[in-house]
Amino acid sequence: MSIVDELRALEVEALGAIGSVSDLPALEDVRIAFLGKKGSLTAVLRGLGSLPADERPAVGKVSNEVREALERALEARKEELAGAAMADRFIAEAVDVTLPGRLRLPGKRHLINQTVDDIVKVFLGLGYKIAEGPEAELDYYNFTALNHPPEHPARAATDTFYLRDLSGDTAAIEGESDVLLRTHTSPVQVRVMERQQPPIYVLAPGKVYRRDVADPSHLPQFTQIEGLVVDEGITFGDLKGTLEHFVREIFGPDRKVRLRPHFFPFTEPSAEVDVSCGMCGGSGCRSCSGEGWLEVLGSGMVDPNVFGYVGIDPERYTGFAFGVGAERVAALKYGIPDLRLFVDGDMRFLRQF
Numbered sequence: 383m384s385i386v387d388e389l390r391a392l393e394v395e396a397l398g399a400i401g402s403v404s405d406l407p408a409l410e411d412v413r414i415a416f417l418g419k420k421g422s423l424t425a426v427l428r429g430l431g432s433l434p435a436d437e438r439p440a441v442g443k444v445s446n447e448v449r450e451a452l453e454r455a456l457e458a459r460k461e462e463l464a465g466a467a468m469a470d471r472f473i474a475e476a477v478d479v480t481l482p483g484r485l486r487l488p489g490k491r492h493l494i495n496q497t498v499d500d501i502v503k504v505f506l507g508l509g510y511k512i513a514e515g516p517e518a519e520l521d522y523y524n525f526t527a528l529n530h531p532p533e534h535p536a537r538a539a540t541d542t543f544y545l546r547d548l549s550g551d552t553a554a555i556e557g558e559s560d561v562l563l564r565t566h567t568s569p570v571q572v573r574v575m576e577r578q579q580p581p582i583y584v585l586a587p588g589k590v591y592r593r594d595v596a597d598p599s600h601l602p603q604f605t606q607i608e609g610l611v612v613d614e615g616i617t618f619g620d621l622k623g624t625l626e627h628f629v630r631e632i633f634g635p636d637r638k639v640r641l642r643p644h645f646f647p648f649t650e651p652s653a654e655v656d657v658s659c660g661m662c663g664g665s666g667c668r669s670c671s672g673e674g675w676l677e678v679l680g681s682g683m684v685d686p687n688v689f690g691y692v693g694i695d696p697e698r699y700t701g702f703a704f705g706v707g708a709e710r711v712a713a714l715k716y717g718i719p720d721l722r723l724f725v726d727g728d729m730r731f732l733r734q735f
């Protein structure tokens with residue numbers, strides 16, 4: 383076989399090999415086998431030197447053609463294989479945009495906390511400060527200093543959760559009564575007045591506990607927001623104006639406020655406060671039991687006897703206090719028929735707010 387035939391045969395063989403590899407490493411192997419230092423084409427070209435001088439140009443030309451043809455074929459195949467590799471990756475890493483998304487439920491504040499926040503905001507805007515007291519409270523703060531006589535029915539173990547029994551050995555604390563779960567936020571009034579002389583403008587939100595069975599209008603644990611103002615010249619008119627402002631801010635400008643005479647041991651006079659029904663506008667409907675009004679809070683002028691317990695001069699100062707139920711407010715505002723929905727943890731209910 384002449385050297386030119388040999389070159390042409392190598393070309394055919396190499397082009398075949400280039401065409402049949404299926405990945406880039408195999409293609410590189412083919413390049414080395416033909417064009418590498420020890421490659422077959424390189425070996426043939428080395429033999430050129432021993433050819434007679436007149437044959438060299440023709441053979442040199444063919445061998446250049448073959449080398450160029452192989453280099454072009456290698457380059458083309460390389461591009462092809464790289465493209466195919468990319469296409470494979472696109473398929474492997476493809477995102478199916480038609481798949482349904484994953485549902486993520488962002489957390490948010492419970493409706494009761496939202497309601498407390500809303501109420502707190504109204505009073506912070508009036509310059510009130512936030513006060514706190516313990517949920518496990520002494521009988522003294524929950525009842526005695528709030529002017530409850532020893533035989534007051536609210537003190538009964540059927541109404542109040544007691545944490546310690548006075549008749550047992552563990553209750554041997556001089557001068558203090560039982561420890562109980564506070565039945566209202568009013569003991570915070572006493573704690574504030576004990577520490578601080580007027581002027582006092584405080585709001586005390588917190589959990590309270592009563593020995594009730596949960597039903598549509600009762601929960602054994604609920605949330606109150608206590609307000610207390612003590613200053614010179616505070617009148618019942620200030621109480622009424624403050625409550626009217628509160629009701630309009632929380633329920634909207636169209637709601638009316640009604641004060642009904644009531645009794646609390648620690649306020650005198652006392653009033654329960656009703657808001658005109660949002661469903662019927664006051665004419666009477668099912669949600670207000672035909673009354674046209676819904677009760678939202680208890681209030682009154684601080685009883686001078688309470689001032690006596692905390693060392694505030696009742697000749698110089700007067701004050702008012704009120705206690706709002708957050709669950710009540712939320713129920714009235716959003717038309718919720720059963721307070722148990724607030725504590726059942728049913729997402730279908732909670733997600734709506």
Ligand code: PHE
Pocket residue numbers: 565566567568646649652679680681682703704705706
């Ligand atoms: N503590 C009373 C209750 O829980 C409400 C109240 C607070 C009344 C302050 C008067 C003044 O029913």
